[in-house]
Amino acid sequence: MKTKTTFNWDLLGISSATICFVHCLIFPILTIIPIGITHNPLIDLLFASIGFFAIIKIVKKATLLVNSILIVSITLIFLSIVIEILLDVHTYLIFIGGIGMIIGHYLNYKNHKIKH
Template sequence: MKKTATPFYDILGISSATICLVHCLLFPLLTILPLGISHNPYVDLFFALMGLFAVLKIIKKSTRLVSGILIISMALIWISIWSEILFDIHLDFIFIGGIGMIIGHFLNYKSHKKTHS
């Protein structure tokens, strides 16, 4: 069970970060179209909670580099989301954090795969 737990959380983290990044990149284009869609920062909050769950499970067992990348990326995402919810200010930190999350989970997945091969 322990051998499959970390790759599962890495795949969950990569998936949620990628979906969130696609959402953040494509959503502004959808608001241009007259579809009546408005931005809801609580969707971003949902993705951040999924990512936080995966990050908390991974940082205990990963290297300092991977833990640092994931923690900094998660902090950037949370700062961006809360600034939008509380102050209605959109920060681009969420894009940097999303890319960092993908990179951090990918590095952890690769290092975990090498040690258990």
């Protein structure tokens, strides 16, 4: 008997959002130390793109609550990145969006696990 494994988009989303969240928390501390590290919002855009790709795959099958949390969260993250790129202003929207992404993916993962 052959078993078929499916890729779990929630684990990708949780991992990406957690790494992004840790990056956003630790990076400001690293910029204080005079070692020549500068912040590049393109790194944030990379994490957001991975999360967005995971959301596209999840939204088709998730509940309304999970969809709402994920869509609002990714919107806040992208909005924060755009503000940072265009205006060079750092907002807390990325933290709120990151926490929302982790919660949304976790809820969807738990719901998916209960169904199967």
